[in-house]
Amino acid sequence: MTCPHHPTPDAHSAGPMTGTGESIVREEGAQLDFSKDMSYGDYLQLDQVLSAQHPLSPDHNEMLFIVQHQTSELWMKLMLHELQAAVRCVHEDALPEAFKMLARVSRVMEQLVHAWDVLATMTPPEYSAIRPYLSNSSGFQSWQYRQIEFMMGNKNAAMLRPHAHRPDLLAAVEAAYRAPSLYDEVLRLMARRGIDVPTSHTDRDWTQPYAASEAVKAAWLQVYRDPKAHWDLYQMGEELVDMEDAFRLWRFRHVTTVERVIGFKRGTGGTGGVSYLRKMLDTVLFPELWALRTEL
Ligand code: HEM
């Protein structure tokens, strides 16, 4: 292994392992023979996971870029798993279970917010060495990300198009597009509880982007003005705000990292780049939950 920045290798040798390592392992009784037992790597299918990093460029920093995206996709997989279950729980009026899952989604989102610190160690010249190899690929085409956006209510039919060439993926993204979002399900639950939510918001064409409503704000105000009477709905409101808060931070770190790394270049996905991502910062997922705060 040579240092990528100093191609001449340093002559150095590592001595044999000494000390108490051997005896500690023996005394502790750690299992050492996995010829017949399932091991850590077997259980986690690490052969598959760890053989999926294939840099296309000769550049040292591409491994960071790949690992950053692959780990993000794994966390998104968990978010989707939790969100889908949470939507089912809300649908079945099982709120404590949903809270547990939504709290986890927020923590994962926070994890992804902090993950930007790692990627931000990549400088513009470092990224420029990789970028030509990315061709027209872009995070814009992340089907898991798009499902998360749709489940959060940010519906947009145009975002289905990048998946048209993969019917299996299109079906998954389209299912999220056609289904009620988490927020839609929460509003339906509020209506079932006797809170006055208009039918325009409990029974509608779910493919349409969510439209903020004064009547829905009034419904949430009922909850927030008397939390004790509607404790679990109140808690749900705050779980949703927590999630959106973390999502906003993620969007902000993304656009800031992008500006820092590529400036105002167009994106490989075909958008204006930073200008597009800045527009996305205006997204409000649960508008009434933010609007009501002015009135409390
Ligand atoms: C140096 C690193 C990065 C750069 C320069 C970058 C750049 C961009 C740009 C310019 C876009 C707009 C679409 C386009 O035209 O390409 C975009 C979208 C996107 N990127 Fe990144 N990105 C980076 C890292 C990441 C990472 C680590 C993730 C995590 C998975 C990510 C996920 C996404 C997603 C999901 C979109 C779509 C956003 C939306 O439609 O609202 N990006 N990125």
Ligand SMILES: N[C@@H](CC(=O)c1ccccc1NC=O)C(=O)O
């Ligand atoms: N859109 C980025 C490319 C990019 O970031 C990217 C490319 C392939 C796989 C993931 C990516 N990350 C997020 O957009 C760019 O314009 O440089």
